[in-house]
Amino acid sequence: MESAINSTTGKKENSILQVIIASSVGTLIEWYDMFLAIILAGVLSTQLFPNDGSSHFLETLAVVVSSFMFRPIGSLIFGSIGDRVGRKYSFLISLILMGSATFLIGCIPTFESVGWFAPVLLLICRIMQGLAISGEYAGAVIYVAEHAPAHKRGHYTGFIQATVPIGLLICLLVVFLTQSFLTEDQFNSFGWRIPFLFSGLLVIMSYFIRKxxxxxxxxxxxxxxGKTSKSPVKEAFTTPGNIKIMLKAIFGGNAAQSTIMQTTLFVTLFFLQRAVMLPYETVLIIVLISTLFSSIFYQYFGSLSDRIGRKPIMLGGMICSFFLIPISFYLYMTIGNPEGLKEIHSIGNPAILGIAAVSLITSIAGAATYGPLGAFMLEIFPTKIRYTSMGFAQNMGNGFIGGGTTFVTELIKSTLIVSAAMSPYVGLTYPLILIFIAICVNYFTIPETYKTDLTED
Structure with missing residues (x-):
């Protein structure tokens, strides 16, 4: 993968293959890091919180999703670097910050050893991760798009979009394999640290590729x-019409995309464990299957949007998700626990495959929403403040609003008093409201963008 020489300037340039591989690998690793604490929230709640006989799962989720709350702040920091200094430097710094935070989570002493310092240290590491991912994603998408031919922006940025399910897939595989080689007691004692520490090796490899x-x-x-912005953050909020564009991007795409992804992945994961009462290993297998087979659709829908536009695909994905999410959760319970058992129980392979198929269909709708989103986001903002504007809008919607879906759904389920028949599903009101808002905003206010010239301001 040698760099090409520009015949006009004589300067070295990246080949598009080099750009995609380096950007995708780094982003994939950062999503791996981001998702790991969510996947292992159950064991973190027993190791880093007091063992007093009560569940600290909700408190753990609150700490874990705190990273999403800090992403808008990080987007302004890294966006400013990306718009003033360069795209490359911004996502190199974010990669190092993310890798360091993930590695350190694997080193946190247990609550038994240091008391309340344990969850505080987890909170600090998650805040670092939230700041890091806010600079990573926007930088990677913009970097790829600014190398890609105009008629293939969706196609090439689709590879970045696909890093989300692939990052989760690797995350699930590493956790599954670690559990397979250890006893339950060994995994709960020290084995949970291995996936976090393993990230350090991945980050070092990615850093040298990106460098x-x-x-x-x-x-x-x-x-x-001489057209770079001297104050990207200020310009992002003072450029006429830019705040309105950011609000459209937040509520017309990003918040819905994030809540769909969180619901089809993590809310599903916890629902199958805590409501359907399936064994953890069975749930991992189900999510692995649906994630594996849905991953190809992210890039596919990104590529398709180059031909028919971003808007119809994203809007179609949102509408399908709005109907499929409640139906899928009803089917999870109907297939996995038709007798309403209150204890963990096993199910047969046909039932496992049935639940996985339902999850896959819902995930494909989510892929339609997310696949073209990266290209759409960068196309609606001017070049000189693109990193800051896109990063803030993406991290407000994807992080602050939609990123709390896993915690908010659990909170609603545990606090809202409804009938027994509705109690497992009541948490879905939050993602459904966000998706409905996005459908309205997208349909009535957002223009098509796929023919936009990225060099125009």
Missing amino acids: KLHESPVFEQLKKD
């Missing part, structure tokens, strides 16, 4: 022409 990259040609030209 060889050159800056994007669009940003280099902007810098050469």
